[in-house]
Amino acid sequence: MAKILARVCVRIDGINMKRVDKRGAGVDLGAVPWRVLNVSDQPLQLKLCLSGGQSFRWKYKEESDEWTGIVRGSVFKLKETKDGLLYQVLGSVHSTKPDSKVTRNATGIPNTQTEDERHESILKKYFRLDVDLKSLYEDWSKKDSIFKAAADKFYGVRMLAQEPVENLFSFICSQNNHITRISSMIEKLCSTYGQRICEDGEIIYYSFPSVDSLSSVEVESNLRELGFGYRAKFIQKSAAQIQEWGENEWFESLMKKPYKEAKSELIKLPGVGPKVADCICLMSLNHLEAVPVDTHVYQIAANLYLKHLKGRKSVTDAVYNEIGDHFRDMYGPLAGWAHTVLFCADLKKFEESGSKRISDETNKKTKRKKSN
DNA sequence: AGCCTACCTGGGTC
DNA sequence: AGACCCAGGTAGG
Numbered sequence: 464m465a466k467i468l469a470r471v472c473v474r475i476d477g478i479n480m481k482r483v484d485k486r487g488a489g490v491d492l493g494a495v496p497w498r499v500l501n502v503s504d505q506p507l508q509l510k511l512c513l514s515g516g517q518s519f520r521w522k523y524k525e526e527s528d529e530w531t532g533i534v535r536g537s538v539f540k541l542k543e544t545k546d547g548l549l550y551q552v553l554g555s556v557h558s559t560k561p562d563s564k565v566t567r568n569a570t571g572i573p574n575t576q577t578e579d580e581r582h583e584s585i586l587k588k589y590f591r592l593d594v595d596l597k598s599l600y601e602d603w604s605k606k607d608s609i610f611k612a613a614a615d616k617f618y619g620v621r622m623l624a625q626e627p628v629e630n631l632f633s634f635i636c637s638q639n640n641h642i643t644r645i646s647s648m649i650e651k652l653c654s655t656y657g658q659r660i661c662e663d664g665e666i667i668y669y670s671f672p673s674v675d676s677l678s679s680v681e682v683e684s685n686l687r688e689l690g691f692g693y694r695a696k697f698i699q700k701s702a703a704q705i706q707e708w709g710e711n712e713w714f715e716s717l718m719k720k721p722y723k724e725a726k727s728e729l730i731k732l733p734g735v736g737p738k739v740a741d742c743i744c745l746m747s748l749n750h751l752e753a754v755p756v757d758t759h760v761y762q763i764a765a766n767l768y769l770k771h772l773k774g775r776k777s778v779t780d781a782v783y784n785e786i787g788d789h790f791r792d793m794y795g796p797l798a799g800w801a802h803t804v805l806f807c808a809d810l811k812k813f814e815e816s817g818s819k820r821i822s823d824e825t826n827k828k829t830k831r832k833k834s835n
Numbered sequence: 836a837g838c839c840t841a842c843c844t845g846g847g848t849c
Numbered sequence: 850a851g852a853c854c855c856a857g858g859t860a861g862g
Contacts, residue, residue, distance in 0.1 A: 516857065638858035644845065645857085692843025697859085736859045757857035778858095779837055806857085 497549040500583060505592050508619035509543055515807045517623050517746055519633050519646045534589050537582060538660055538668045552582050554661025556670055590621050603794055603801045609767055610801065613808035613821055620807050622800040623746060627714045629671040630747040634739045635697050651689050674710050677702035697734025704732055722750040737783055745799040753799045754787040759809055766822045
């Protein structure tokens with residue numbers, strides 16, 4: 464069935480990939496074939512990876528149990544089934560046509576691949592499917608009983624290998640902000656400064672904006688009007704700075720540098736402090752020992768591991784580093800990944816009725832007593 | 836070094 | 850209704 468549908472004639476309309484039938488009438492994108500991604504028995508839980516605070520752009524559709532998001536300029540739909548992880552590609556910034564030889568790409572993946580191979584490769588890299596997560600979980604469970612207790616339910620939390628530009632500007636938006644507002648701000652950023660990729664019914668998909676497009680001076684006032692508040696200035700100024708430092712070469716140099724050096728470079732950007740810098744190191748620069756300490760992680764640390772830190776009014780640099788070092792001492796070189804599992808386990812949104820958050824001790828104390 | 840305050844906005848609480 | 854408070858922080862004092 465899928466194979467037959469795959470042979471439906473495809474025409475490329477600029478950057479928009481539109482499927483058309485022989486009469487030229489538009490065909491619903493539901494005709495895009497599902498493909499199986501070989502995850503080779505690697506644990507992977509989409510919900511925790513895609514809505515656990517690593518990325519803000521993935522959308523979940525309850526009715527179809529599907530996730531939609533954009534990785535490296537391609538719009539993916541993902542679905543977990545008993546037969547494995549299925550994916551569709553709805554459109555692509557640089558798409559020629561499916562199964563044709565790719566002549567150019569910006570992914571560093573050999574250009575002798577077909578589009579399908581390229582997309583499979585993108586997803587495997589994105590989910591770091593080359594990393595054996597089972598043995599990591601075993602290792603971390605041995606080292607920490609709290610981790611062990613959370614591991615069963617929060618299996619398959621994978622550290623995504625994200626793109627630095629999206630990662631950086633998303634987390635500049637995240638500071639002192641709600642998830643819902645962060646997501647809506649990022650969507651505004653994309654629809655205003657990103658490139659239109661394709662559409663699916665009412666929904667138009669945009670790529671994440673380039674650094675260039677965010678660097679011009681008028682961006683600040685535009686973003687302020689769009690409700691970005693004081694982050695508008697940070698975004699424009701950081702974009703201009705990154706551009707000056709050589710963008711791609713700069714990001715690549717940060718990947719090669721030791722974690723601490725990369726972090727101190729990042730902190731030079733306006734709107735990037737220790738926490739955001741650690742997010743970038745961990746999520747897109749391959750420094751897996753980076754441990755972003757936000758309010759949640761501070762709560763987890765102060766209530767479960769470093770009780771002398773309870774009740775601090777602010778997380779100072781010293782406290783911040785103490786918490787990070789503690790996790791690094793405990794878990795080793797991939798401490799940031801391990802910490803993300805705990806972070807997920809502590810998120811309210813992943814609470815099930817009857818279950819409790821790992822740092823629930825505090826919640827009892829800070830919550831007012833319910834009157835009956 | 837630690838602590839304070841302002842910063843945009845929007846949603847929740849009392 | 851209108852003052853709070855808080856939200857996955859940062860900058861400047």
